[in-house]
Each structure stands twice: as C-alpha cells, then as structure tokens.
Amino acid sequence: xxxxxxxxxxxxxxxxxxxxxxxxxxxxxxxxxxxxxxxxxxxxxxxxxxxxxxxxxxxxxxxxxxxxxxxxxxxxxxxxxxxxxxxxxxxxxxxxxxxxxxxxxxxxxxxxxxxxxxxxxxxxxxxxxxxxxxxxxxxxxxxxxxxxxxxxxxxxxxxxxxxxxxxxxxxxxxxxxxxxxxxxxxxxxxxxxxxxxxxxxxxxxxxxxxxxxxxxxxxxxxxxxxxxxxxxxxxxxxxxxxxxx
Amino acid sequence: xxxxxxxxxxxxxxxxxxxxxxxxxxxxxxxxxxxxxxxxxxxxxxxxxxxxxxxxxxxxxxxxxxxxxxxxxxxxxxxxxxxxxxxxxxxxxxxxxxxxxxxxxxxxxxxxxxxxxxxxxxxxxxxxxxxxxxxxxxxxxxxxxxxxxxxxxxxxxxxxxxxxxxxxxxxxxxxxxxxxxxxxxxxxxxxxxxxxxxxxxxxxxxxxxxxxxxxxxxx
Numbered sequence: 001x002x003x004x005x006x007x008x009x010x011x012x013x014x015x016x017x018x019x020x021x022x023x024x025x026x027x028x029x030x031x032x033x034x035x036x037x038x039x040x041x042x043x044x045x046x047x048x049x050x051x052x053x054x055x056x057x058x059x060x061x062x063x064x065x066x067x068x069x070x071x072x073x074x075x076x077x078x079x080x081x082x083x084x085x086x087x088x089x090x091x092x093x094x095x096x097x098x099x100x101x102x103x104x105x106x107x108x109x110x111x112x113x114x115x116x117x118x119x120x121x122x123x124x125x126x127x128x129x130x131x132x133x134x135x136x137x138x139x140x141x142x143x144x145x146x147x148x149x150x151x152x153x154x155x156x157x158x159x160x161x162x163x164x165x166x167x168x169x170x171x172x173x174x175x176x177x178x179x180x181x182x183x184x185x186x187x188x189x190x191x192x193x194x195x196x197x198x199x200x201x202x203x204x205x206x207x208x209x210x211x212x213x214x215x216x217x218x219x220x221x222x223x224x225x226x227x228x229x230x231x232x233x234x235x236x237x238x239x240x241x242x243x244x245x
Numbered sequence: 246x247x248x249x250x251x252x253x254x255x256x257x258x259x260x261x262x263x264x265x266x267x268x269x270x271x272x273x274x275x276x277x278x279x280x281x282x283x284x285x286x287x288x289x290x291x292x293x294x295x296x297x298x299x300x301x302x303x304x305x306x307x308x309x310x311x312x313x314x315x316x317x318x319x320x321x322x323x324x325x326x327x328x329x330x331x332x333x334x335x336x337x338x339x340x341x342x343x344x345x346x347x348x349x350x351x352x353x354x355x356x357x358x359x360x361x362x363x364x365x366x367x368x369x370x371x372x373x374x375x376x377x378x379x380x381x382x383x384x385x386x387x388x389x390x391x392x393x394x395x396x397x398x399x400x401x402x403x404x405x406x407x408x409x410x411x412x413x414x415x416x417x418x419x420x421x422x423x424x425x426x427x428x429x430x431x432x433x434x435x436x437x438x439x440x441x442x443x444x445x446x447x448x449x450x451x452x453x454x455x456x457x458x459x460x461x462x463x464x
Binding site: 077078099101102104137141159160164167173211 | 424425429
C-alpha cells in the first residue's frame, strides 16, 4: 500500500467519525428525544432490546398527545443531566424525584407517581427498630438514598442500580436494601419470593417527575398540561394499573 | 454553568474522598510493588513452571478490565466464603492488577542489566539471590523508575473505580453530590482539578527521585 492510499483511507475514516457525530447532534424538531437510564424496573428497563416501563409509557403517551414522534436514548445516570443541559435530549424520564436543591438547576413536572412507599427488604427479617450497626444498601440519588441519608446509626452503602443492590443483599454483603415497593415487587417476580421479607417505611413515598432543562418553560408548560389531562381522564391510572403501581 | 458556591461548599466532603483515594492508591501501590517484584524475580529464574505461572498471572490481570476484577472480588468471592470489606476489596484488586504491570517494568529492568555482571558475581561466589538483591535489583529499579512513575499515576486515577462497589473515594463523593444537586459540570471540574493536582505531585516526586538516583551513579 502506498502513502497516498493510506492518507485517503485515513481521511475517509476521519470523515466517517464526523458523520457519526453529525447524526448524533442533529435533531429533528418534530421528534421528542427522551433520556433514560433503563436499569430501574418497573419504571424504565430493557426487555430484550426494547426499553419499556411505566416512565417510558408515560413519556410515549405525552408524545402521542402532543402529536410528536418520540425516541429514547438510554445512558448511564451520570450522563443524563449533561445531555439535558446541552440540549441533546428534550426531557428525562428516569424515575427522578424533585427536591429543592435540584430545582435550582433543572425544572420538574408535577409528580405523575406518588404513594409508592419505600420498603426495607431483608433476607433475615430484621425489625425496623434493630437496624443499629447493620449495613444497608440504597441506590445513589434515589428517594431511598435521600431518606436514609437523614438517619444514622447504620452503615449506608450507595450502589448505582437496583441489580447491584439486590446482588449485594443476596451475597450477604449487606443486611438490607431500602427502595420503593414497586422495585421490590418487580424483583421478587423473578425470585424465590418467600425467602425475602419486606416492611414499608411509614410516611415515605417514591415520586416520579419528568425533568426538563431550566430555561425550557414553553415545553414544560405544554407537557404539564398533557400530564394533567392524562391524570384527569384516567390514563395515568390505567398505566399505573398496567405496571401494578 | 459553573457554580463556584457549590464547589466551595463541597470541599469538605471532596477532601474526605481524597483521603480515601490516596489510601487505596497507597495500599495498591505497596502491594503492587512488593508482589510485582516477586513476580519479576520468578519470571527471570530458570524454573520453568514458575515462569509459566507468572505468565498466566500477567496475562489474566492485564487481559481483563480492572473494573471487572473489582466487581469479581466484591460480588463473586463471597460465593466462595471470602467476604472482603469494600475498601480492602478495591485496594487488593487494584494492587493485584498493578502487580502484573509492575512485574513487567521490573523484568525489563532486570533484563537491562548486562549478562557480564551475573557472570562476574558467580565467579566471586555469590549466590543467585545475593546477586539479585545486591547487584541486579538496585539497577533494575533505576531502569524501571520512569515506568513505575507512570504506574503510580495510573493507580491514582484507577482508584476511582472503587466507586462501583460503594467505596466513598473522591469520584464517589463527587457523584453523590451530583445526584443531590443535579449539577453535572461544577463538581466534575473540581474533581478533575483535584486528580490533576494529585497526579502532578506524584510525577514531580518521581522526577526528583529519578534525578537523585542518576546523580548518585554518575557523579
């Protein structure tokens, strides 16, 4: 192979890379692009190649009512916010909950899910009043993490996805896993359920909101309107029933 | 886009993370250096089974991602009754991985020592181990020094992988702050700066040591 061929091949390879970049950032205005982290059954997860779940269904219904096409981008949790702020996705549907601190930087819709209590899942049936010195796993950044971080007296381990936390519990790495009841149910469907015990924590609830960039008020208003409609005509309830929430 | 107040308020928890990151790096570096030296010695002996054992070890640890090795120690070893706490699991996994790389640097150092020195030592009646300890290894380390410096810098950055099993080192502290505030950029900037400072200090130290041993030889 002579030098010229090599240079041409290299040039083509570089062009190909740019083409890839071009299609990544190019956004069709008609299409809503939604960021998600498909590791959280029953909210957003993969079944084969397809991304499904309660949050995904809510987002799809929102798109239908807005008369827009929709596509999902699955990415690690830590990539969701940069992608949103850089405007590569229109909103996030990943079981995220609003807090005051977070609302300084992004906009949240009103919660479309509430009343899903946090539960303490154990193998050894530990009562709630004897958690002293135990080691408890939560998923980083989720409601259970925020809630358990306000308590003390036990060792709190923060892992990324529910699958990691379940594995840690199963292996005896930790004594308990605190997460939403629906997450536990989705997990127990795949397990020898009788081996596990779970107790709801009073006064807690997982909430889910869609997350938009701070400056995107027009879209926020539009989506909120659609969500309100879905609440009113019972579509949201139907979806909750479908996913047993 | 960069929230300096947030960075400032996060300094205490980030510093706690730095301490843990440095502890992991130090433990892993010590393990890597000691074990790596033994591996290099084993690989340069004339005992064939020992040579093959080292080659197998190096192939395995160099050929699988460190992330997988850490997850293996944390999640799989308990199945065999070996429950190592997360901090130690990470330090050991990173140390064992590092030993594989360090052994190769030191081996190349050993090979760089002229054969004549072995023969001279033999004529003087020195045993194999005395020759290695007193004559070959000191020179081998000097040759391997730049490579070792690289390895230590890599170690500091690799310590961030301990976050996947929940160790609260620097990058985990950062991601916890990110998950609380939903501010993706500020903390990332702060953390990059901290890692850069840590690795910068190590590379300065290694440069100093390199110059020191050179002066020792040629003056």
